[in-house]
Ligand SMILES: Cc1cc2nc3c(=O)[nH]c(=O)nc-3n(C[C@H](O)[C@H](O)[C@H](O)COP(=O)(O)OP(=O)(O)OC[C@H]3O[C@@H](n4cnc5c(N)ncnc54)[C@H](O)[C@@H]3O)c2cc1C
C-alpha cells in the first residue's frame with residue numbers, strides 16, 4: 001500500500017480547457033512519487049466553511065513534482081475550485097484507493113472514456129506510452145465543446161460526439177464496436193473505462209462478448225472517503241464481497257464482478 005499524505009499543495013495553474021472543464025495543477029512532490037494509475041485525491045474545497053466534506057478527483061497526470069486533475073464545475077465544491085489561482089493552496093489527502101492492472105503482457109490497452117470519464121485514463125495512457133506501448137483511446141462526449149483531449153501523436157485517438165460536431169457521429173460504444181469488428185482475429189486487448197454507468201454497462205457487454213478483460217473506474221458521491229461512513233457502496237457478485245466500498249476497495253473494479261454491468 002502506498003503512503004497517504006495530507007498537505008496544502010500550492011496551485012501551479014487552474015485553466016479552463018473546455019466548457020466549464022478545468023485542468024488544475026498542484027505542486028505535491030510526495031504524491032507524485034507514490035501515485036499509481038487509477039488513484040484519487042480528496043480536496044477540501046473551502047477550508048473556511050461549506051461544504052464540510054472533501055470532494056474526490058482522479059489523478060489525471062503526474063510529473064516529477066506536479067499532479068494534475070481535470071474536473072467539471074458542476075456544483076458547490078467544484079465551483080469553489082474553479083476560483084483557485086496560482087499562489088493559492090489546496091488542502092488535499094491522497095493518493096487514495098486501488099489502481100488499474102498495468103501488467104498486461106502483449107495485450108493492447110484500450111482506454112474508453114465518456115465525457116469527464118477520460119480523466120483517470122490519462123495517467124494510464126502516460127504509463128503505457130512511457131513503456132513503449134501504443135494505447136488505443138476512445139473518448140465520447142455530447143459535442144465538440146465537451147472534448148478536452150483532442151490530440152495525441154503517441155496513441156490511436158478516436159473521438160466521438162453525440163451530435164456529430166467532432167469525430168465519429170454517434171456513441172463511443174458504437175465506434176468501439178466498429179473498431180473491434182475490424183481487428184484481426186487473435187488480437188488481444190485489455191480494456192479500461194470510466195464514464196456514465198449506462199455507457200460502462202454497454203462496454204462491459206461488448207467486452208464480455210469478445211472475452212476482453214475490462215476494468216472500470218467507479219464514481220460515487222463520497223463523504224468520509226476513507227471507509228468509515230459506508231456511503232459509497234457498490235454491489236458485487238459472489239464470491240466477491242457483496243457490497244464493496246468505492247473509496248477503499250475501489251475505485252477500480254473488475255467489470256465482471258459488478259452487478260450493474262449484467
Ligand atoms: C473516485 C472518484 C474520482 C472522481 N474523479 C473525478 C474527476 O477526475 N473529475 C471530475 O470532474 N469529477 C470526478 N469525480 C466526481 C466529483 O467528485 C464530483 O463531481 C464532485 O464531488 C462534485 O462536487 P460539487 O460539490 O461540485 O457537487 P455538489 O454540489 O455536491 O453536487 C452537484 C451534483 O453533482 C452530483 N455529484 C456530487 N458528487 C458526485 C460524485 N462523486 N460522483 C458523481 N456525481 C456527483 C450531485 O449528485 C449533484 O447532482 C470523481 C468521483 C470519485 C468518487
Ligand code: FES
Nearest residue numbers: 225227229230247
Ligand atoms: S466515502 Fe465513506 S466509506 Fe466510502
